[in-house]
Amino acid sequence: MIENKEFHKLPSFLQSLFEDNIELLPSVTELFELELAYLEYNCLPKGDLSDRLAYFKSVNNNFTKHFLMYNTYTKALTKNRSTSTKAYFENGLFSTGYATHGLFPYRGKFHPQLIKALINIIGIKKGELILDPMCGSGTANIESALMGINSYAIDLSPFCQFMTKVKYNSLDINIESLKGLSNRSEQLFNFFSGDDLQKQLQKIKDVEKLKVCELALLAFLDSLGYSKRVVRSSHKQLFVQVLKRYEDTVANFISNNSKYINNIGTVTVLEDATATEIPLENDSIDVDQLIKYDLKISYVLFYRMCSAQLRCAGIILDCASNQVLFPLLLYEFLLMCVCHPSCLALPCRDNAVWLSLLQMVLPSRLAL
Known part of the structure; x- marks a missing residue:
């Protein structure tokens, strides 16, 4: 006392x-x-x-x-961005916008810094193996790789699989291959807008060239999403800006941290797996990271908003399909009923919104 x-x-x-x-x-x-x-x-x-x-x-x-590693602010992330976006990345210098986490911001993801702390608390060591069965944009996988930890990534969405793959591959991309990428924006835009894009990508046998091309494709899909929300700029104009942002972000990270990223962990995307059907042996991983989502956002509506990217040129399967949306919507609806029982007494108009969403994704053999 x-x-x-x-x-x-x-x-x-x-x-x-x-x-x-x-x-x-x-x-x-x-x-x-x-x-x-x-x-x-x-x-x-x-x-x-x-x-x-x-x-x-x-x-x-x-x-x-x-x-x-992360005290250098990457100005490319906020150039030509809204005030709120600038504030988000400036305030999140050590929590959200570092490495390749800032590429294609994904609604609902955890802060990478939080994931890193949880990995430390759990006690996962370098060289060990984790699984994220609902990886989203790959935050846990990318953060694990930066810590020298290996991981598997699973997601029903082929678009999420693609994002995770590109963000990981961009951690150690060859800077020489990356130089001048934004100067080829018109050529790349025409390439991505053409027919049979998936077949054209399969023809690229050089690993580094494919990494660069897929990074540019993610920028193309990112700018496509922007073009659906703004009227002042076309998709092509936005692609030039986003591609430059991606190029500078990745180049700056690698050049500033070359001595720290020599021994990053591996990330393996299990493309044909689901959270309930995992092609791995029992006890073959050290941590099965099952993230519990809340109701801050509707993942169903998020998939709907991303449908333009998901169907782009047929390169990525339409993950706004019933296979994805029905279990997600049912999960969200049941979770809301458990966490917020009062929702059952919502006005008819609000119930009608849920019913209309259910009708969009419910298998045709089931009545509503």
């Missing part, structure tokens, strides 16, 4: 949680971030702190690897 007049002698909140030899990243302002920082700090072996920590700037007066 200490007298009130000597309150200044009390240790600070951070000193009570941690030792005096640490400094948190300036972006750690939320309570959940502080709690994750506390957990990862106490779960990791002392010798791994500088190399693995996600929420710390320095330990024992030595900068952490996370700070050294």
